[in-house]
Amino acid sequence: MTEMMRAIVWDGDLWPKGLELKEFPIPELRPGWVLVRNRAAGICGSDLHYLGGQTRHLIPDRNLPAVLGHENAGVVVKVGAGVGGLEPGDRVAVEPLHGCLETGRLPPCAACLAGHYELCEHHLTHVGIPLVEMLPGGYGEYSIVHASKAHKMPEGVSFEDAALLDVLAVGVHALGIGKPIPGMSAAVLGSGVIGVDLIQCLRAWGISEIIATARYHFQAEAAKKAGASAVVELGEGIDPVEEVLRLTDGRGVDQVYEGVGGKTDVVDEAIRMCRRGGLVIMTGIFDGRRPIDLLTMLFSGVSILSSNSYSITGMKSDYEIALDLLASGQATHDFVVTHRFAPEQFNEAIETAFDKKGNQCLRAMFVRTE
Numbered sequence: 001m002t003e004m005m006r007a008i009v010w011d012g013d014l015w016p017k018g019l020e021l022k023e024f025p026i027p028e029l030r031p032g033w034v035l036v037r038n039r040a041a042g043i044c045g046s047d048l049h050y051l052g053g054q055t056r057h058l059i060p061d062r063n064l065p066a067v068l069g070h071e072n073a074g075v076v077v078k079v080g081a082g083v084g085g086l087e088p089g090d091r092v093a094v095e096p097l098h099g100c101l102e103t104g105r106l107p108p109c110a111a112c113l114a115g116h117y118e119l120c121e122h123h124l125t126h127v128g129i130p131l132v133e134m135l136p137g138g139y140g141e142y143s144i145v146h147a148s149k150a151h152k153m154p155e156g157v158s159f160e161d162a163a164l165l166d167v168l169a170v171g172v173h174a175l176g177i178g179k180p181i182p183g184m185s186a187a188v189l190g191s192g193v194i195g196v197d198l199i200q201c202l203r204a205w206g207i208s209e210i211i212a213t214a215r216y217h218f219q220a221e222a223a224k225k226a227g228a229s230a231v232v233e234l235g236e237g238i239d240p241v242e243e244v245l246r247l248t249d250g251r252g253v254d255q256v257y258e259g260v261g262g263k264t265d266v267v268d269e270a271i272r273m274c275r276r277g278g279l280v281i282m283t284g285i286f287d288g289r290r291p292i293d294l295l296t297m298l299f300s301g302v303s304i305l306s307s308n309s310y311s312i313t314g315m316k317s318d319y320e321i322a323l324d325l326l327a328s329g330q331a332t333h334d335f336v337v338t339h340r341f342a343p344e345q346f347n348e349a350i351e352t353a354f355d356k357k358g359n360q361c362l363r364a365m366f367v368r369t370e
Helices: 043-052 159-163 167-178 193-204 217-226 239-247 265-271 294-300 316-327 343-354
Strands: 004-010 019-025 033-042 072-078 091-092 142-146 150-152 186-190 209-214 229-234 253-258 274-282 303-306 339-343 362-367
Touching: 004 343, 019 343, 033 091, 033 159, 033 193, 043 294, 043 343, 072 142, 072 159, 072 339, 091 142, 142 229, 150 274, 150 316, 150 362, 159 167, 159 316, 159 362, 167 253, 167 274, 167 316, 186 265, 193 209, 193 217, 193 253, 193 316, 217 229, 229 239, 239 265, 253 265, 265 294, 274 294, 339 343, 343 362
Parallel strands: 186 209, 186 253, 209 229, 253 274, 274 303, 339 362
Antiparallel strands: 004 019, 033 072, 033 142, 033 362, 072 091, 091 150
């Protein structure tokens, strides 16, 4: 008989329809995997894009109904055959990305063999994002995760802190690509959760001159808490390029970390606020083609590198590096989680996350008690 759990289940319809709190099958435990009882789960912007219809077309109907939520942490309740180093009761952060080596695809693709599973040629399997298969995420009471993707949480790191490692690891990966060194200056475009964690990563890497841009005042305040030395609040008549150049005496910054994406032209802005020979690192997900002034880029010698999600930097996973930042106090999500909800409050939670400006919401989160 199939065991059941309580979960916020999505049937594929568009918000405000589509979600219901109800019974859902607990996923069957696989050899090498563990079953986790979720304690905290963030409501990511990509979840809202699926629910709101912008990216609904990416979800195959065969994977519905689904349980979303790829930012989660919890407690191991059961381990599968062959699992070592984990046991029931362990507090773990769930890394949602699963490539060929974790899912058993044979032969594994070249990207996964090289440690770049974020570029898996066979498409990544995500916990909580039903693109390839439906692995229930943090919106449900339980998730299964490959043992190598269940990271033990040190004492002092909360479930809420650890649930947002998915975001912090994006920043770690971006810095692994940009390779900033102390004494450099940087701009971070966007002060949502991605931008705030990029700022915290830059501070941990020894970068003290960090100019952030923020769409809303509450995001500007979060950027300051994260360690930005200056914040440009965007509004009518405010040109972020002119402001960054003014703050750097016309020189521009050494590096720009973009964390906005969408239908914006921030990459073009990033090029123009770089110093000659500077570097732009792109982390945002854009809606198709965007204009770039290639002539300015060429004559100023600015380069663009893309940073997709996270994987491994050096000999260590970006997730583990991010967890070290939390454990050492070099990064925190205490001020990033602004709204907390029980699963039963899912309607209010999703509405709050959709209206970031009105609710001054950085990250809304589902929290479960013991």
